[in-house]
Amino acid sequence: MKHFFIPTFIFLLISCGNNAQQKTVTKPEIANADPVEVEAEDGFEKAYFASGCFWCVEAIYESVEGVKEVVSGYAGGHTKNPTYEKSNTGKTGHAEAVEVIYNPNVVSFETLVEVYYGSQDPTQVNGQGPDIGSQYRSLIFFQNEQQKQTIEKVKKDVAKNYKKPLAAEILPFQKFWKAEAYHQNYEKNNLNNPYIQKVSIPRLNRFKDKFPDILKKEAH
Template identity: 55%
Template sequence: MKLIKPLLVLSCTLLLISCFGFSNKKKSDQQATYVPQEGTKVAYFASGCFWCVEAIFESVIGVEEAVSGYAGGNTLNPTYEKIGTGKTGHAEAVAVYYDPKKVSFETLVNVFFGSHDPTTVNGQHPDYGTQYRSIAFYKTTKEKQTIETILNILNDKVYNGKIATEVTKLDRFYKAEDYHQDFEKRNPNQSYVKAVSIPRLNRFKKKFPELLKKETH
């Protein structure tokens, strides 16, 4: 019986520093719908909590917007609560809207691999489960070839064949609830954001300073 209270405290602490531990559906959090510019293309990636991934891609020159959502599963109309069970097949993903005149798909793939640990199966610390797995999505044969070329080079020269990233054709992307969009930017003092998201973003900035928009330095 003496262990019950410490275990409860530990569980609550883990929730506070988990991507799934915060679900605040405030009306004031509703975000305006992004309207792509003419010529804008979209790339899709999943590499852990989408709050982190969204912030990373939005810091890159040529990226106009990154939208959090769900992809990679078979369940129709997934929600944050449903995908949090790990049973829908979907992963937390991000749709990256970019200007191909300013940034290439190849560069975005390098950002993807360079901003998380692609050898981790089903997760990125401190979030684990199939909903946090690493996936590089493609829509065309050319995109698939680009992803596989970069993956194979990294597997051979950096990760010793341990990359666990899935290369998957995009079936459908579901936009996440409004309160998830630009979450890190709007909630800088939230416990998970302070402990996980911001440090991950800063590590990326330090690694790829040449890719950053001026205001993100």
């Protein structure tokens, strides 16, 4: 489980979770499946991303203009009804992920993909920052061929800036499982948590410095 009340002096020993698994566990039947397309609701579309602790990723996307809401959850695995405790073992195949509900007339899917690659270390394999293990691996999901081509286009442009290969797996979307209630809006609701102070907020601030033109005016 995540460490909620740990003194700052041992922060380097903590992460978003502690039962890390070292190997990527995406099964071939997941990677080779036909993508599932999620219908728009009231003009809002949904996109799905994973890049480390969902506390961090949720806060980043919620600061983007045109994003209505971000939900923390699990995706990319082979088990049904994953829980935090089970996914944190790495054995479910799921990664901590987010569902981004957005207005495509305000922010494009391509911009969301640019945010994805630009808000993490895209070369880090099987984790992000201090969070190591398959449950923190980077996954980016497409729902149709057009989205897949958009992801590949952005990936190609981003890769020019790095000597190492980009680590994110590009997968056909299958299903998103919503995480437990206490994970939702975690960064906003737990500003004094050592992990939030030392990892989430600095990561959010780096993103905001990099993408000032797409931020909500009220972005915290």
